[in-house]
Amino acid sequence: MYGYASYWVIQIYTTTGYGDIVAKSFGEMIMCIIIMIMSKMQVVFIMGHLASTQTNKRVLQEAYEEKLETIKTYMKQERIPTKIQKRVMEFYSYRWNRTSGTDAEDLFKDIHTCLKTEILSSICENTLRNDQLFIEYPSPFLRDLCTRMIIRCFPIGEFIYRKGDVGTGMYLLLIGDVKICEDSRGSKISRRLCAGKSFGHEFLMKRTLFKDTAIAENYVDVAILSKESFEAVGLLYPSIMRKLLKEASSL
Incomplete structure (x- = not known):
């Protein structure tokens, strides 16, 4: 019983819907509809949150990478030694990993x-x-x-x-x-x-x-x-x- 129940809930939640377990009464149909709606709302909310997080992170990363390109260009124009350029880039790489580039x-x-x-x-x-x-x-x-x-x-x-x-x-x-x-x-x-x-x-x-x-x-x-x-x-x-x-x- 519990195994079938878990199997059915996972089907509904993941929108697979094989149809091998069906409602047999009006009450079961109402319960199925409620669970379907709630599962879809939760999935949409989670996906939206993940998409928003990735978008914000991408915006920050793009701004930081643009700053790094400006720094690289400046160091090349000023003919700063390669070893120092490498140290500068290692510093900014660590700073990004540590605090996402924020002081x-x-x-x-x-x-x-x-x-x-x-x-x-x-x-x-x-x-x-x-x-x-x-x-x-x-x-x-x-x-x-x-x-x-x-x-x-x-x-x-x-x-x-x-x-x-x-x-x-x-x-x-x-x-x-x-x-x-x-x-x-x-x-x-x-x-x-x-x-x-x-x-x-x-x-x-x-x-x-x-x-x-x-x-x-x-x-x-x-x-x-x-x-x-x-x-x-x-x-x-x-x-x-x-x-x-x-x-x-x-x-």
Whole structure:
């Protein structure tokens, strides 16, 4: 009985309709009609939803591919080295796979400040608090710092910064692993960092040159707190800032 019932429902739902099981009474006919109508409505709804999703994805992908073609054309016109062109295309490929080409800042730009703060804090605050420089400071101060951070992604083997570049801020490692190297080419590895670690907090205190090189060992997401953003938050928390600068000088 249950086997025949399942067989009949699948026939109706998939619009196959072999006709080997038929209604034998008026009540059964009404029930069949209702089930047929409901199944057709559900199929149409699902197909429409899938078509709409694919259309929207195709529009986004076409716009992104158009942007990539513009970038490719520009790099060829400016005779940018092939290796650099390859790195640029790998970056955009990873960015598309990671976020469909959208920056984290653009995703939440329409959200009100309080909710945006909650989102960014849930992403960055625990990692920030793991740093010995920020471990004892109150949550409002750390949350404010989190709202000023910029999230960036790096594909495998990409330089996050190089020795000799100007240090602009602190990095929180959200996803992936980073190798820190003594030379600018990345051949002499001094240490490795995993997700949840931070590095470069000394560049919040003064603008100086990087003394090492950071390279993404796999796909990496980092949150970057610039010196300017750090100082802007410090103006709102002068007592905390004085204490923090004093502790930083002793590290």
